[in-house]
Each structure stands twice: as structure tokens, then as C-alpha cells.
Amino acid sequence: MRDPRPGRIVYCHCAYAKVVPEDVKQDVLRELSASGASFDAVADLCEMSARRDPDLHDVASEGSRIVACYPRAVQWLFSAAGTPLPEGVSVLNMRTAPARDILDALDLPQPEDRP
Amino acid sequence: MTAAAVTPASRLRVVLYEGEGSRPIDPSDRFTILALLLKGGYPVTSVRGRAAAVPERRTHPLLVLGRFERSLPRAAESITGGTAVYFRDLDGVAADEVSGLVESVHAEAGTARPGGWKPWFPVIDFSRCTNCMQCLTFCLFDVYGVAEDKQIQVQNPTNCKTDCPACSRVCPEVAILFPKYKMGPINGDVVRAEDVHREKMKVDISALLGGDIYAALRTRSVEAKERFSRERDEKRALDERRRCLAKLQEQLDIPPEVLLALPTQDEIRAKTERLMARAGAADGGEG
Numbered sequence: 001m002r003d004p005r006p007g008r009i010v011y012c013h014c015a016y017a018k019v020v021p022e023d024v025k026q027d028v029l030r031e032l033s034a035s036g037a038s039f040d041a042v043a044d045l046c047e048m049s050a051r052r053d054p055d056l057h058d059v060a061s062e063g064s065r066i067v068a069c070y071p072r073a074v075q076w077l078f079s080a081a082g083t084p085l086p087e088g089v090s091v092l093n094m095r096t097a098p099a100r101d102i103l104d105a106l107d108l109p110q111p112e113d114r115p
Numbered sequence: 116m117t118a119a120a121v122t123p124a125s126r127l128r129v130v131l132y133e134g135e136g137s138r139p140i141d142p143s144d145r146f147t148i149l150a151l152l153l154k155g156g157y158p159v160t161s162v163r164g165r166a167a168a169v170p171e172r173r174t175h176p177l178l179v180l181g182r183f184e185r186s187l188p189r190a191a192e193s194i195t196g197g198t199a200v201y202f203r204d205l206d207g208v209a210a211d212e213v214s215g216l217v218e219s220v221h222a223e224a225g226t227a228r229p230g231g232w233k234p235w236f237p238v239i240d241f242s243r244c245t246n247c248m249q250c251l252t253f254c255l256f257d258v259y260g261v262a263e264d265k266q267i268q269v270q271n272p273t274n275c276k277t278d279c280p281a282c283s284r285v286c287p288e289v290a291i292l293f294p295k296y297k298m299g300p301i302n303g304d305v306v307r308a309e310d311v312h313r314e315k316m317k318v319d320i321s322a323l324l325g326g327d328i329y330a331a332l333r334t335r336s337v338e339a340k341e342r343f344s345r346e347r348d349e350k351r352a353l354d355e356r357r358r359c360l361a362k363l364q365e366q367l368d369i370p371p372e373v374l375l376a377l378p379t380q381d382e383i384r385a386k387t388e389r390l391m392a393r394a395g396a397a398d399g400g401e402g
Contacts, residue, residue, distance in 0.1 A: 013153040016233045017295040019302070026150070033146040038163045041149055043156045046234035046294050050272040054174035055128065055158065073294035073303025076238045080269060095302070111142070111163075 009039035009106060010059050012068035016044050020069060020094045027099035028067060035108035049077040056083045067092045067102060124227035128175045129159045129217060137181035140205065147210035148180075155214055156229025174198070176224045178217060182206050199224055235295055236272030237282055243290035243306065250282040250291060252386045255373065258282070281369045 011032060014020040032039055040059060042048060045068055048056055059066070060083045068074050071091035078085045092102045129152055133139050140148070145161070152159050176199040183204050201220050208216060221228070237250070237258060246267055251259040259282075260270030283291035283301045289311055296302040300310045 014295075015153055015156060016230065019295050019297065029149060029153075030146050033149050033161065034142045036163055038161060040158065040160045041153055042158045043153050043229060044234055046236075047156075047230075047232070048158075049238070050234050050236055051124075053126070057174075069294060070299075070303030072240060072305065073238065073292050076240050076292060076303075077294060079241065080238050111139075 008059075008061055008064045009037055010064055010066045010068075011039055011041045012045045012066070013041060013043050014046075014069065014094075016047060024094045024097075024099045024102075028094060028102055031099070031103050031108065032106075034111065036111040037106075037108050045074065045077055049081040052081045056081050059083075060085050060089065062086045062088050064089045065092065065106060066090070067094060067106070069093055069095045125224075126175045126229060127157060127217070127221045127224055127226040128177050129157050130177060130179045131159055131161045132179050132181035134162050134164060136185070137183050140182060144210040148213045151211065151214045152217060155217070157217060176226055177201065178203065178220045178224075180205050180213065180216075232273065233277055233295070234272075235277045235279075235293065236275040237269055238292040238294060238303075239267065239269060240290045240292055243288045245288055245290075247287065249285050249287065253285045254282050276370060276373055279370050279373045281367070281373055284367055284369065 009032070011029060013025060013029070029041070032041075042055075042059070045056075045066075056078060060078050064085075066074055066089060068091060070093055074091045075085055090105075092105055094102060131140070131145065131148060133145075149159055149161065178201045180203050183202070183206075201224065203216055203220065205213065244267065246265070248261075248267060251261070251267055256271075256274040256276060258269060258271050258274045260268055262268045280291075280293050280296055280301055283289075283293060283296075289300050289306045291301070292303045293301050294303050298304075300306040
């Protein structure tokens with residue numbers, strides 16, 4: 001059964017290479033974790049694709065917003081894993097866009113409560 | 116799949132739960148926990164608000180971390196549909212100690228260790244691929260194979276030579292991506308008309324260098340060895356070889372050891388003919 005959450009946010013940490021600027025990754029992750037949003041953070045979408053990780057099936061849900069790298073790369077990584085991205089998934093590229101632009105596009109909710 | 120292929124073995128998936136029944140985690144601790152676990156290769160779902168701690172569909176063992184309002188007895192851990200769910204309370208655990216906690220559950224669950232391999236492998240853009248099979252015949256490492264529907268596919272991603280984009284250089288349609296490559300369009304950036312022209316030029320240039328760049332390289336290598344035997348100057352011969360390799364590596368961005376082992380154009384042609392004949396025989400057998 002697919003996760004029914006709409007507009008799911010998926011963040012890729014690209015943990016096994018240094019192609020995504022470190023400051024962009026850190027800033028996006030910091031703001032995501034400070035927001036009130038639920039999100040999925042994965043260590044590396046490439047590695048999941050190579051393993052054909054069944055969790056990609058959930059990640060690729062309708063309306064997802066994937067924060068990773070080039071949309072063409074993300075699209076075919078999912079396809080290679082046998083879980084093609086459905087319509088309406090957007091991909092935000094941390095290799096080219098500054099963190100601020102990505103966070104603006106995500107339009108994160110404010111946290112509801114504080115410890 | 117070969118023994119070297121990556122398998123979808125069970126991995127530990129972590130849920131950082133701050134929903135109903137669990138107190139919020141300090142934002143800076145939350146960031147520290149997330150960053151450390153991701154660095155360690157663990158996927159983490161950060162759950163806030165009313166979302167469920169345990170998703171209905173689970174494919175991997177799950178570890179739910181939270182500051183639970185009521186202590187969860189170990190008996191609350193369930194095995195549902197063959198997938199284990201573990202709970203651990205974070206109260207009294209420093210953010211930088213959470214990795215150790217996760218490692219201990221990973222050991223208990225017997226899940227596969229994340230990481231350990233730079234995921235470097237080709238990804239095919241099928242909106243551009245013409246199924247010409249040049250990558251299949253060119254690749255030295257049997258990364259590619261042919262699916263039942265005769266479509267090219269990446270069968271053995273872990274066989275790929277790390278940081279070698281050689282097959283993407285021979286693809287006439289710029290249809291082969293390496294998402295972790297430094298430059299476009301091989302890294303997945305949009306393919307422009309000039310990119311297609313440039314990639315084709317590289318293939319042409321390699322073919323024009325003495326008709327066959329790899330044969331030329333081998334000739335240079337043989338010549339260097341002959342000079343070595345004539346002149347008894349090992350250092351000069353090796354330097355010459357290194358210079359030649361460095362120049363080619365710069366042009367094509369292909370590791371020298373791969374360049375030296377690449378098949379000749381004749382070998383590629385022979386392999387293509389063999390594969391085509393095999394595919395033809397299979398077609399005949401089916402018909």
C-alpha cells in the first residue's frame with residue numbers, strides 16, 4: 001500500500017560523493033529539520049537505485065518533492081530501479097540551486113511546538 | 116545478477132518520531148542526529164505532527180527513535196509481516212550518541228551494513244537511447260546486458276570502474292549518465308545540441324588518432340618498451356607512457372588503466388557481430 005501522504009519531501013544527502021556543495025546540503029537539511037515538516041532523508045539515491053531498494057517505491061509517490069541533483073539523473077535513477085517516477089513529482093537540484101531557492105520552493109511549514 | 120551485484124538486502128530504516136505520544140526533540144539535536152545517521156548511510160524519516168510512527172508498508176526493519184511519554188516495553192516491539200520494528204527512547208541520550216544506539220540495533224537486527232561502495236555506475240536515459248549496443252560492446256567490465264525484450268540494460272552496476280565514464284564517451288546520443296560525474300551532460304544536466312556534437316567529436320577524434328586511439332596507445336606502449344630494451348632506460352620509457360596516458364586521460368577523462376585495457380576497434384566489431392548473431396539465433400528459435 002502506498003503512503004497516502006501528499007507532497008512528500010525526500011532529501012538525498014549524496015553521502016558517497018562530493019558533487020553536491022556541502023554548504024547547500026547542510027543548509028537545506030538544517031532548515032528541513034528545523035521546520036514542522038515530516039520528510040524522508042536518504043543517504044544516497046544512487047546507492048538505493050543500484051540496490052533496487054523497494055523503499056524507492058514509496059519515495060516515488062505522486063506529488064513528491066525530491067531534493068537531490070539533476071532532474072534527468074533522478075528520473076532515470078528511479079526508472080533503472082524499476083520504480084519510474086509518477087507524474088507530478090518535482091525535483092529540486094542542489095548541484096545548481098542555492099539553498100535559499102530550494103527552501104523557498106519547498107515552502108516549509110513552521111514548527112508547531114517547541115521542546 | 117552476479118555475485119558482485121548489489122542486492123536489496125534488508126537495511127535498517129530509522130524513524131525519528133515526534134508525533135503523538137512523543138515529546139519534541141531540540142532542533143539542533145534533531146539536525147545533529149539526522150546528519151550523523153545520513154553520514155553513516157542510514158535512511159531517516161523525520162515524523163512530525165500526526166503522521167504515523169510506523170508506516171503501513173514496510174520493506175526493511177524499522178527503528179523508531181523518540182522521546183516517548185510512556186516507556187515502551189521491549190514486548191511492544193513487533194514482528195509484522197516478517198519485518199521487525201524496534202523502539203528506542205532518546206531521553207537521556209546525547210545527540211552524538213544516537214549513532215551508537217542505531218549501530219547496536221543494526222547489529223541486533225542483522226541488517227546489511229550501509230555504504231562501503233561509491234555508487235558509481237551508468238544510468239541510461241531511455242528517452243535518448245537508440246539501443247545501438249555500442250556501450251555493451253565497448254564496456255570491459257560486463258556492466259551492461261540485454262533484457263528479455265532485447266533492450267540494453269545495466270545488469271551489474273558494481274562491476275563498473277569507479278570514476279570511469281568511458282562508455283558515456285562512446286554513446287553517440289549522450290544517453291548514458293553518471294549522476295556523480297563532475298560535468299554535464301554526463302552528470303544528468305540537460306543535453307544541448309552542442310553537447311551531442313561535442314560528444315560525437317570526441318568519439319571521432321579518438322577514432323582519427325591513428326585510426327584507433329587504443330591501438331595507437333598500445334603502439335606507443337610497445338615503442339616505449341622497445342626503447343627501454345634498446346636504451347636500457349626504464350625511466351624514460353615509463354615517463355613517455357605516463358605522458359601519453361595523461362594527455363589521453365585529460366581529453367577523455369578515462370582512467371589510464373582502463374585506457375590501456377580497452378578493446379581495439381576490431382575486437383569491438385567482432386564482439387558486436389557475435390552478439391548480433393546470438394540475438395538473431397534467439398529470434399529464429401523463438402519464431
